[in-house]
Each structure stands twice: as structure tokens, then as C-alpha cells.
Amino acid sequence: MSPDSDNILDENAIETRNLGRKFGKFEAVKNVSLRVPRGTVFGLLGVNGAGKSTIIKMIMGHLRPTAGEVRVLGRALGEDLLGIRRRVAYVSENRYMYDWMTVEESIRFTSAFHETWDDNKASDLLKRFSLPSEKKVRQLSRGNRARLCLLLALSFNPELIILDEPTSGLDPIVRRDFIENIVAEIAEEGKTVLFSSHIVEEVERVADYVGIMDEGELLMVSTIDDIKLTYKRVRYATNGTRPEVAGVPGVLMVENGRYEQVLTVHGVVDETLQMLGERGVKNPEVLPISLEDIFVNTVRAERERRANR
Amino acid sequence: MTKSIMKAMLWKEWRETRWKWLAFALAFHIPLFIAGLMVTLRESARFDLYALSDSVLSQVLEFALVFQSGFLITAGLFLLAFFAVGSIGAELDNRSMFFLFERPVRRWQVLLFKYVVGALQTTSCVGLSLLSTLTVVYLVTAAAASNVTLAGSWGAYVLIVSNGLRGSVWTTIIALMVYSATFLFSVWFEKWWIAVIAGAVSLVLMFYYFGGNLIDWVISRAARTSGGDNGINLEFYSRLELLPILAMLMVSAGLYFASQYVFARKEMR
Secondary structure, eight states: OOHHHHHHHOOEEEEEEEEEEEETTEEEEEEEEEEEETTOEEEEEEOTTSSHHHHHHHHHTSSOOSEEEEEETTEETTTOHHHHHHHEEEEOTTOOOOTTSBHHHHHHHHHTTOTTOOHHHHHHHHHHTTOOTTSBGGGSOHHHHHHHHHHHHHTTOOSEEEEESTTTTOOHHHHHIIIIIIIHHHHHTTOEEEEEESOHHHHHHHOSEEEEEETTEEEEEEEHHHHHHHEEEEEEEOTTOOOOOTTOTTEEEEEEOSSEEEEEEESOHHHHHHHHHHTTOOSOEEEOOOHHHHHHHHHHHHHHHHHHO | OOHHHHHHHHHHHHHHHHHHHHHHHHHTTHHHHHHHHHHHHOTTTOOOGGGOOHHHHHHHHHHHHHHHHHHIIIIIHHHHHHHHHHHHHHHHHSOTTHHHHTSSOOHHHHHHHHHHHHHHHHHHHHHHHHHHHHHHHHHHHHHHOTTOOHHHHHHHHHHHHHHHHHHHHHHHHHHHHHHHHHHHHHHHHOSHHHHHHHHHHHHHHHIIIIIHHHHHHHHHHHHHHHTTOOOOOOHHHHOOOHHHHHHHHHHHHHHHHHHHHHHHTOOOO
């Protein structure tokens, strides 16, 4: 089988197996196995310091894993890093560029590195983003700098686009444009996008898949639809006495109000309701849940679990 | 690495360093400016241009050679250390090099490119400064002094320049070695000021091993000049020994490969 047919058959654009990274004694990434299917938008969600950027840097080959392996577009990183970089665009959180170059020079300079560079696409994006081609990069606003980075990343028609906190430091209007229009458009072209963010609503807007990370661990990976189907909130009045919820299946988190109790439940809602009924809960209400609630409750539950370990 | 990538990298290096290179090249002629100022401003030090003859001109040129050599092997090479750090340290320090690492280009090629361009720029400045100093002094003196003729003084110029050429070879090779050491430190430490300090220390050590003869020669020349001895001793410049030159080239190559080794293992956090 030729390497190319290998790539076509490989349905994951990114695959990590038991990936780990230590900095001295600090374990920044712990045993992460992640699969990003081709043609999807994958949002990696986590608070600052959760390990998202470290994973991305390992995927890009900037950092070496201390455990596990990474495959990108069907190839192991060590096998063909150059070949992978020809097909992968990466926009880092800090948007590194040469500040002394003008926008036009940056475009010309970058185009020299990519045989698949599309001049028409670059000029279309230049117009669309209204970037001043004569201005130096150091004179650009944060928004325009982010747009230029994206232009440079998209103009060589990569198969996979990795965006590390692409909206960090941007104002809400630019941020929304970036996420809703641009990322969605890239996805429509059938390209794979992996982006990291600590802003839940960004991920919720465009991602097909979401992975929640905390303290270097990948706590959950699922499609947004599945998450909303399998995670629910169950609310009921307590009338002064709270029922014992320990041992009730599927309960991730318990929030105690003055007159009510709200449970975040995963997966087995029917069983949960049945057991709650057995414990004296009357008329429980099953409510939909937002990704933010799922994120917060998943992270909190995991932190409690770690604290009790 | 394709032709277009090489062209783009060359363009980037040139655009990034052209003004610095020019400033560096000018800085290497500081002694010439100082000497010019001294001659112009100090009554006692002023040469009587009308009294200059073809034979006296050779002494003026020798003085320029000693003066410039002294500068090169002391302050000049410290300047060089600064320049070498700037060639890569700044790009690592402000992380703009990440931009290249995201492209399909091998790390060792990026480093090789930077090393070669920087080495050419620095060694050309050092190597040419002796010759350009002598030429400027010769032309200015020949043009200003009525007793000096181009035809009559040409022999003296050629003699001093041929000695100067040998001196250029020495200083250029020492410069390459200092550049290579500072380059290694700037790859290693990233923070440019640490690399400058490390470069300066390496410079002192290198002179201890390789440049001792040259320093002795300059010191002995200065002593003779102050003692009123008109005899010119160009003994050191008349010798170009192969062994120390090869040793210095090998040290430079070793330092370059050490830079590649460190760079290949460097993680971009």
C-alpha cells in the first residue's frame, strides 16, 4: 500500500496515544489519547494552564512528548515532519511574525515556503480582511495581526488547520467574526480544524467535537450533540430535607439551593430518576444543559475526585 | 530546501541585518576617525603635510596598521560578539523564529543559513577593515601632502598592505572563531545579554590560547613607538603559520556543529 493511499484511508487527521509531557516534576499533559476525525472542527476546551497549548505544540513537533505518540494526517511526527508541515497550518497563540516586514512582504516571504500557495486566495483574503498591505506588521492592530496570520495559514490550502487560542486578546466583534464566519467557512471546505479555547461559547458555536481538558488530563471527548443529549440537569424541590444522592447513578455534580437541589447527570437519566424516586424525590424536572454547565461541572467533579484521592 | 526558500531566507537575512552590518562596518573604522580627529585637533600631534615625503608616508601607514590592529584585537572583537548575538539570539529571544519553524523547512537549514550569512558579514567587516584603513590613509595623505607622489609612495603602500593582508587573515580567522563561539552561546542561552557575556568570556579565553602573539606584537610596537624607535617590526605579519590557522578553523567548525547539536535538541516552548 502506498503512503498516499495510507493517508486517504486514515480517517483521523490527528491521533495521539497516551501522550504525556513532563516539565521537570510537573506533569503538563497526562496520558492523553485524542482523535480528531478528518473534516471536522474539534474544539479543545480548558482553563488557562490546562495543557491545551502543550498538546498542540507536541502535535506540531515543537515539543517532544515524554510519553506516547502523535500521528498527524496518517504519519508519525518523527517519520515525516516536513511533509506534515507542508499540509498543516498552525496559528500560535502569540501569532509570531517578523514585525519589521510589511503585510505584503510577509505574504511574499511565506509564499516562498509553500509549493501549494494560492496567490488568488491570498489576494481575496487580503481584500476580505481589509488588511493594509503597505503597513508593517508591528503597526497592525491585534485583530489585523490575527487576520494576517490566518491569511498566511489558509493561502497554501492546508488539509489541517491548528489554531491555538485564536481569539485571545481580540475584541468581541473580531472574535465573533473569527469564530463564526472564518472557522465555519474553513470547515465547509472540508478541512479539519483543531482549535483550543478557554471560552466555552466559541467552542459551542462552531465545533463538531469538543474535548474538555483540566490539569493536563483529557476529561471528556464527545460531539456537541451527544453532549447535549447525554448530559442533563435534574432539579427538584427539597422541602427542607435533602435526599441522599450518594450512589445514585450518573450524578456528576450536586448543587444545593435553599429550597431545591440540582443534579448534573450523565448518561443514565432514567435510572437516576428512578433511584431518586425511591429516595423520596417528587416531581423531578429534567432540564437541558449548556456546554458551559457541562464544562464547569465536569471540571469541578474531576477536581473533587482528585482532592478526595 | 528549494530555490525559492533559499531566496526568501537570503532576502530576510539581508533585510534584517543590512543597517546593522553597515553600522558594524563603520564602527570598525572608529580608530581611523579618532586618529583623524587627533591629528586635526591637537596642535602637537598634527602632521606637517607639506613636510611629508614618500619615505615618511610608509611610517604613517605602519602607524595606521598598528593602530587598527590594536583596535581589532581588543574592542573590535567585542563589537563582533554583539553582532553575532544579534544574528540569532534576538530571533530566539522574541520568538519570531517560530514563524520559520511552522514552515516546511529543516531546523539545521535555518541555522546554517543564519550562521553563514552572519559569518560572512562579520568576517568581511573585520578582514576588510585593515585594508580599507590603509587605503583611506594612503589616498588622503597622497592627495593632501604636496611632497608625496602616488608613483613614489606606491612601493611603501604595497609593502604595508601585503603585511596588512597577512594580518587580515589572522584577524579574520580569530573573528570567525569568536563569532562561532558567540553564535553557540546565543543558541544555547537565548537571552542575548547572557550570550554577550559568554561571548566576551570566550573571547578572552581564545586570546589566551590563540591571540597571545598578536597582542604581544601590538604591545611591543606601542612600546617602540613611544620610545622613539623608528624601526618597524612586521615580523608577526610576515608569518602565516598553517597549523594555528587550521586549529582555529577547526575550533570554529566544532563550535558551529555544537550550535547545530544544541539547536536540534532545543524545544520551542
